[in-house]
Amino acid sequence: MTRIGLLMGATALVAAGAAYADGHSERGxxxxxxxxxxxxxxLLNPYLSGGTKELEAASLVLEPLARYDxxxxxxxxxxxxxxxxxNGGVSEDLTQITWTISEGIMWSDGTPxxxxxxxxxxxxxxxxxxxxxxxSNYNGVSNVEAVDDSTIRITFDxxxxxxxxxxxxxxxxxxxxxxxxxxxxxxxxxxxxxNFAPIxxxxxxxxxxxxxxxxxxxxxxxxxxxxxxxxxxxxxxxGGDAASAARSVLETGEFDYAWNLxxxxxxxxxxxxxxxxxVVSAFGxxxxxxxxxxxxxxxxxxxxxxxxxxxxxxxxxxxxxRALSLAIERNILVEAGYGAAGRxxxxxxxxxxxxxxxNNDWCLEYNPDEANRLLDEAGWxxxxxxxxxxxxxxxxxLYQTSTNSVRQGTQALIKQMWEAIGVETELRNIDGSVFxxxxxxxxxxxxxxxxxxxxxxxNFDGTDPEAYMGNWACSEIPSPDNLWLGNNMPRFCSEEYxxxxxxxxxxxxxxxRAALAIAMNDMLMDAGAIIxxxxxxxxxxxxxxxxxxxxxEWDSELWNIAEWSRAE
Amino acid sequence: xxxxTIRRLLISxxxxxxxxxxxxxxxxxxxxxxxxxxxxxxxPEVRQQxxxxxxxxxxxxxxxxxxxxxxxINEPLNLIEGWTGWQFGxxxxxxxxxxxxxSPVVDLIIERLxxxxxxxxxxxxxxxxxxxxxxxxxxxxxxxxxxxIGTFVSMVGFSIPTFFTGLVFIVFFSVQLQWFPSIYxxxxxxxxxxxxxxxxxxxIMPTMVLALATAAQLSxxxxxxxxxxxxxxxxxxxxxxxxxxRVVVTIHVLRNSMIPVVTVIALNIPxxxxxxxxxxxxxxxxxxxQLLIIGxxxxxxxxxxxxxxxxxxxxxxxxLIADVLxxxxxxxxxxx
Numbered sequence: 001m002t003r004i005g006l007l008m009g010a011t012a013l014v015a016a017g018a019a020y021a022d023g024h025s026e027r028g029x030x031x032x033x034x035x036x037x038x039x040x041x042x043l044l045n046p047y048l049s050g051g052t053k054e055l056e057a058a059s060l061v062l063e064p065l066a067r068y069d070x071x072x073x074x075x076x077x078x079x080x081x082x083x084x085x086x087n088g089g090v091s092e093d094l095t096q097i098t099w100t101i102s103e104g105i106m107w108s109d110g111t112p113x114x115x116x117x118x119x120x121x122x123x124x125x126x127x128x129x130x131x132x133x134x135x136s137n138y139n140g141v142s143n144v145e146a147v148d149d150s151t152i153r154i155t156f157d158x159x160x161x162x163x164x165x166x167x168x169x170x171x172x173x174x175x176x177x178x179x180x181x182x183x184x185x186x187x188x189x190x191x192x193x194x195n196f197a198p199i200x201x202x203x204x205x206x207x208x209x210x211x212x213x214x215x216x217x218x219x220x221x222x223x224x225x226x227x228x229x230x231x232x233x234x235x236x237x238x239g240g241d242a243a244s245a246a247r248s249v250l251e252t253g254e255f256d257y258a259w260n261l262x263x264x265x266x267x268x269x270x271x272x273x274x275x276x277x278x279v280v281s282a283f284g285x286x287x288x289x290x291x292x293x294x295x296x297x298x299x300x301x302x303x304x305x306x307x308x309x310x311x312x313x314x315x316x317x318x319x320x321x322r323a324l325s326l327a328i329e330r331n332i333l334v335e336a337g338y339g340a341a342g343r344x345x346x347x348x349x350x351x352x353x354x355x356x357x358x359n360n361d362w363c364l365e366y367n368p369d370e371a372n373r374l375l376d377e378a379g380w381x382x383x384x385x386x387x388x389x390x391x392x393x394x395x396x397x398l399y400q401t402s403t404n405s406v407r408q409g410t411q412a413l414i415k416q417m418w419e420a421i422g423v424e425t426e427l428r429n430i431d432g433s434v435f436x437x438x439x440x441x442x443x444x445x446x447x448x449x450x451x452x453x454x455x456x457x458x459n460f461d462g463t464d465p466e467a468y469m470g471n472w473a474c475s476e477i478p479s480p481d482n483l484w485l486g487n488n489m490p491r492f493c494s495e496e497y498x499x500x501x502x503x504x505x506x507x508x509x510x511x512x513r514a515a516l517a518i519a520m521n522d523m524l525m526d527a528g529a530i531i532x533x534x535x536x537x538x539x540x541x542x543x544x545x546x547x548x549x550x551x552x553e554w555d556s557e558l559w560n561i562a563e564w565s566r567a568e
Numbered sequence: 569x570x571x572x573t574i575r576r577l578l579i580s581x582x583x584x585x586x587x588x589x590x591x592x593x594x595x596x597x598x599x600x601x602x603x604x605x606x607x608x609x610x611x612p613e614v615r616q617q618x619x620x621x622x623x624x625x626x627x628x629x630x631x632x633x634x635x636x637x638x639x640x641i642n643e644p645l646n647l648i649e650g651w652t653g654w655q656f657g658x659x660x661x662x663x664x665x666x667x668x669x670x671s672p673v674v675d676l677i678i679e680r681l682x683x684x685x686x687x688x689x690x691x692x693x694x695x696x697x698x699x700x701x702x703x704x705x706x707x708x709x710x711x712x713x714x715x716x717i718g719t720f721v722s723m724v725g726f727s728i729p730t731f732f733t734g735l736v737f738i739v740f741f742s743v744q745l746q747w748f749p750s751i752y753x754x755x756x757x758x759x760x761x762x763x764x765x766x767x768x769x770x771x772i773m774p775t776m777v778l779a780l781a782t783a784a785q786l787s788x789x790x791x792x793x794x795x796x797x798x799x800x801x802x803x804x805x806x807x808x809x810x811x812x813x814r815v816v817v818t819i820h821v822l823r824n825s826m827i828p829v830v831t832v833i834a835l836n837i838p839x840x841x842x843x844x845x846x847x848x849x850x851x852x853x854x855x856x857x858q859l860l861i862i863g864x865x866x867x868x869x870x871x872x873x874x875x876x877x878x879x880x881x882x883x884x885x886x887x888l889i890a891d892v893l894x895x896x897x898x899x900x901x902x903x904x
Contacts, residue, residue, distance in 0.1 A: 042668040043670055049668075050610050132614070133610055133618060135613075136610065188670075189670040190670075192671040195671075210754060211676055212676075212858070212859065214755055237852065238854070239854045240849055241849065244750070247743070247750065248750060248751055252743055252749075252750050254742075254749055434604065436608070439600065439604075447612075459608070459609065460609055487608075
């Protein structure tokens with residue numbers, strides 16, 4: 001190489017360095033981003049799937065009017081401001097909300113986003129023949145209209161203190177009317193091409209989609225921020241299992257981002273030591289909890305098993321449920337099964353901050369002596385075989401959950417802890433698609449709950465707990481009459497609680513709503529209907545060279561992918 | 569022979585119909601729910617609506633009849649249209665549609681066949697290439713050091729499951745040495761030498777994992793069969809005629825010994841199409857095997873029914889082919 005050549009080379013290097021230094025200001029300058037979701041997306045239309053994997057994959061393309069940031073705060077996304085009563089966006093009587101789309105928002109095909117698209121999206125999802133999975137986001141909406149091209153007015157059939165269901169969060173993004181016009185109702189599932197490659201306003205567009213395998217995206221030339229996204233293409237691979245997905249980011253460095261790494265914590269720590277990337281976690285509202293059956297699940301009752309006609313022989317005794325809770329050492333469960341992805345909790349409603357109760361923190365302290373004392377006091381005497389008995393009833397529980405190695409580990413630990421206080425425990429696990437499936441013919445669903453205790457995780461979308469706390473109203477009790485549909489697994493029923501559910505639906509001020517939610521949470525805890533175990537977070541891994549990741553449990557994890565970039 | 573083949577083909581029609589009914593019924597009666605894996609935040613009424621939109625509210629015989637029509641009439645017509653460009657009717661036929669992806673099952677299968685055929689098919693070829701010579705030499709030199717090592721290796725191949733060898737390969741070749749990618753790129757296209765080399769690199773681990781397991785099995789069959797034949801009178805005759813050992817072993821003994829081995833190979837071929845569920849998962853080959861397991865996990869019943877039934881067809885077909893091959897390898901076998 002000549003001297004001039006060397007000089008030129010050096011100049012080029014400096015120039016390249018400078019380009020990096022000013023924050024990758026160019027669209028598509030950082031090459032390919034490799035993301036691995038070990039559960040592969042089946043399609044890219046969140047309205048037809050409802051699964052988290054589809055929702056998150058689609059969030060690269062489809063966007064809502066507003067979404068939640070990593071702290072759970074609502075941020076305007078396709079609008080300039082969030083409508084509130086104060087700024088006149090929400091009507092005084094709480095029945096209308098008006099959104100104004102920001103100027104200059106384009107679909108990736110170059111046409112403008114209009115209010116008509118939002119109206120269409122509402123019609124698309126509420127068509128009864130379509131089987132829309134996100135229907136609950138449009139609950140109570142009586143009309144959506146386009147006041148003008150950029151103004152959307154949503155009317156509710158009754159006052160809605162929290163009107164941010166429709167078009168907020170990754171669950172209810174806006175579809176393009178022009179693309180989906182022929183795909184409503186019964187035609188919805190037949191539009192394979194549209195469902196595999198929706199047109200959106202987001203930072204990326206779909207170039208290729210192989211169902212349950214891999215999706216390829218490229219930067220959207222019409223994206224509203226000229227310098228974003230920094231990545232030119234995204235390779236969104238699926239398949240395999242969580243541990244090997246973690247390995248591909250943390251050990252082999254083949255991928256930049258891996259999602260949902262529910263892997264034994266010590267394995268993740270070991271992989272992280274390779275130095276290729278790091279584990280990131282964030283907490284939302286997911287709680288791994290024990291549901292306590294207040295009804296008698298005995299098979300001898302025939303058709304009436306698990307119904308409110310027959311109370312449980314001992315689990316309605318709060319001394320028993322409190323002792324069961326005190327006898328669990330939650331820190332051990334976290335250490336063994338969750339690591340950075342879990343922390344002990346005593347509330348079924350652990351977040352957002354304002355809604356979290358502190359009145360139940362007694363359960364955080366592992367106290368088997370107190371548990372024993374409570375049981376002794378309540379008349380449960382230790383039998384010869386180490387199992388407590390009262391009036392001929394043995395403290396023996398059947399404890400079921402879904403099949404999953406972390407859950408089985410937790411079950412085994414809790415069995416030990418309970419047997420130490422004289423509660424005989426029988427374990428059972430059921431395949432997830434049966435346990436969580438609503439098959440009427442199966443006796444093993446979590447709704448039928450033909451066991452004494454069952455364990456699973458639940459959460460709610462967004463930040464408003466109204467619908468979630470409504471799960472434990474009397475009307476939500478699953479029974480043969482309502483085909484075992486309903487979310488009140490413990491079969492907890494209290495007039496006082498129901499009154500608070502109604503009150504919450506009529507209360508607008510945040511502080512009052514928070515006070516109500518805390519009171520409801522405490523009531524459930526005091527009754528012993530639910531024994532919360534672990535506040536669970538999402539765990540993902542990012543490559544060391546990937547910048548801009550803000551792990552988010554309130555919305556899609558990929559919510560700010562437009563800002564992601566490659567470090568030098 | 570021809571009459572035999574025709575008769576067998578005709579018998580296979582009611583067999584397959586019976587199989588299709590059993591497959592359909594078992595999957596249908598099994599407790600599973602396509603909305604079971606959805607987040608719990610989706611309320612039960614919405615789940616019910618999703619189930620209705622999938623056609624689950626129809627009675628069983630109606631759904632079975634519809635599936636038969638879709639599978640035996642609509643799908644073949646569609647394939648023929650795709651291949652020839654002819655048009656039958658208005659071309660607007662109801663196809664077997666997967667519940668999870670809302671796309672035609674046959675398209676999904678066609679999309680995934682290449683990687684499965686490449687990886688699993690290549691592993692069978694490699695397995696035969698490894699197993700036959702090992703089996704022959706092991707038998708010919710029974711109890712020699714070669715035979716001992718061969719026996720040891722095939723026992724290892726037999727007893728160690730592929731999910732273990734797969735992981736060992738990944739830890740060793742991907743994590744430690746960084747030679748091969750641990751994740752198969754299904755979008756990769758071979759266009760030039762470099763991309764061909766990459767294709768070999770990404771195929772090598774899954775192919776070898778599967779080939780080792782299959783070769784272990786095949787070489788044992790081969791050895792046992794060779795040993796049987798080497799004791800036969802016709803071998804002594806051949807030798808006493810003054811034929812060279814080479815001719816005796818490769819022409820006389822090998823041909824006769826191939827009969828049971830050919831059965832094993834022929835019956836292995838449907839499993840090539842079936843993919844390798846575990847190995848495909850480990851290396852993200854995402855072929856037919858992975859499609860099946862995802863279908864089962866997600867209670868995507870039309871997908872599982874169709875795939876299972878295609879496997880049944882292939883197994884029936886290759887059983888027939890194996891029988892026909894007997895006749896070719898051993899002219900004494902005749903089915904008249």
